[in-house]
Amino acid sequence: MPPRNTPTGRAGVAPAGPNPHGTAPESAGRATPSSLTRRRLLTGGAGLLGAGALASLAACGTPSASGATQQNLSFWHLLSGPDGVTMGSLVDGFNGSQDVASLTQTVLAWGSPYYTKLAMASAGGRAPDVAIMHAARVPGYAPGGLLDSWDMDLFAELGIREEDFPERIWAKSLHDGELTAVCLDSHPFVLYYNTEIAEAAGALGSDGLLEEATTPEQFRDLAARLGDASDGGHGLAFGYLGDGSNMWRMFSTYYTQMGGTVELPIGGTMQYDEGLAVDTLEWILSLIDGDIGNASHDGGTAISEFITGKAGMFYGGVWETGNYKAQGVPFDISLVPNVFGTPAAYADSHAFVLPHQTNPDPERRRLVHEFVAYVLKNSLDWAAAGHIPAYSPVVDDPAYDDLVPQSHYADATDYLVYDPEAWFSGSGSDFHRYFGDHMQNVFMRTVPPIDGLNGFVERINALLAKPSPV
Incomplete structure (x- = not known):
């Protein structure tokens, strides 16, 4: 499907996200x-x-x-x-x-x-x-x-x-x-995993690292096994409530794995693949379904769930490394498994x-x-x-x-994937905040993916129509 944008709706608003570099x-x-x-x-x-x-x-x-x-x-x-x-x-x-x-x-x-x-x-x-x-x-x-x-x-x-x-x-x-x-x-945005839980689930290879998953089905199976071996029954911990940046990190990683790109031409409209974007959102929803992963975590509760062994894996930035070491968590880190064909690490x-x-x-x-x-x-x-x-x-x-x-x-x-270039994109930017404004309701299943996506694109197109303030 060729890149296109179809600004047809708006979604609800979520609060701006916290500082992502540490708790x-x-x-x-x-x-x-x-x-x-x-x-x-x-x-x-x-x-x-x-x-x-x-x-x-x-x-x-x-x-x-x-x-x-x-x-x-x-x-x-x-x-x-x-x-x-x-x-x-x-x-x-x-x-x-x-x-x-x-x-x-x-x-x-x-x-x-x-x-x-x-x-x-x-x-x-x-x-x-x-x-x-x-x-x-x-x-x-x-x-x-x-x-x-x-x-x-x-x-x-x-x-x-x-x-x-x-x-x-x-x-x-x-x-x-x-x-x-x-x-x-x-x-980069990476995948943490509890090595003791992974070992109990039989998910560590002979090298002591997490076994490889190369398809969506393999990754869901891996997450389910680690969930069964954890104290809380969740394979994944992911905090997104009130954090547009973390929502974008996950979306960008998997959207890029699917072959998607985003361009933000000033004076034009956001160029993206709507079909792949919707597929990406549906994939994320399948991971925070209340079974594989908790459906409504913010950053703090996701971190706590991983620290206490209630989840076998955690999606987040590499800056949590020092925090988990200080807490004595037995963990290792891998790239987010490439399950859609193109290795990618939002960063x-x-x-x-x-x-x-x-x-x-x-x-x-x-x-x-x-x-x-x-x-x-x-x-x-x-x-x-x-x-x-x-x-x-x-x-x-x-x-x-x-x-x-x-x-x-x-x-x-x-495999680094940076934000698409624009005067309003990048860490802590309006681009991330607006993504969270529209996608939080999608992640919480109160708005269909296409409606949240259209609302976000409409907001970005309004920014593209404006000259840079600097």
Whole structure:
């Protein structure tokens, strides 16, 4: 069936989803290393922060005296919980590795508040020296001149080259042929499984890994067996209530497995395969039927079900790895089994960007390149949180093989599926929120798949008709 769109209806509305990078109660209150000397957690209620306040915030890394011998660099990011602790350690490591620069972190609230503040700071001429963005959000910023390009010659001098990155990740780092983002990692949507439950179900191979399922029937049978061996009788745990991003991750993974693609041409209409999209939604419904998987979990209850052994498998992002290890769960991870013919792993990447500066200081820019090169070369520590380092020499190092379960899904980088490019797509975006608005009622079986799909497409087409606000 050729791609088409048929905006004929609307569905109900669900609340926006939570921060996907870790469980909120676990992350709250976690201390960060000493390098976080001016840490500011700005909640969603602070989203109306004025431009003057932003200017003061961005200026926190400016040297206090023009004759200072040490450059004080400012670094904005949205990493909290274990990710924030690890990044803080890497910043401390860089600061201690030389005596020319001191990098100061500013941590802002995850999601739309962060991206709004970053855009305002860049447009207002008070941008930080370096920042973290999700790679899928870059297409909404680079065309508006909010990001500067990285210097590949300088990176080559520092030992960082294009061939050091997986092809899909490198391609995602480019805009109009310019390197506008330097990916630190990829964090795909994966399948966790309880190894004790899988063993009891006779579902582990001689290598100790989950047996392969290559058809929908095989996967449902596998899930049913793990459900029979679990304490709660569910083979799968999947949290979607109030979380449009998690709904989209599962949909995108299976829709791509079926051969589907999505394009979002600005000024046009969403290009997709309606038949495959409906088939994907019906497949997901068959997995959250109350038998194979619980029909109405949010993120927290799905995590709890997996931790307590009431479900044999769990769909989620790799960032839950640290949480499950801390809870003592016997688990491993695999890619979402390819049961429809095309291997796929929905993902995004944390990426370093250069927020636009009208007259950047060459020495400060060189130091920022040195900081990014340092983090990339030391990203084995970053892998501990579950993320796959984008810098291939780290993944190819024998030390990475010792990381379990991380080394078991490292080949996901060959099958990454990022969001379709648009100014409104990417992690924590309106694209995900609108998907959740219309698909939650589909997942809860109160709206037919085609009606929810049509409502979502109508909403997206309305955005495509508008120019980018940046």
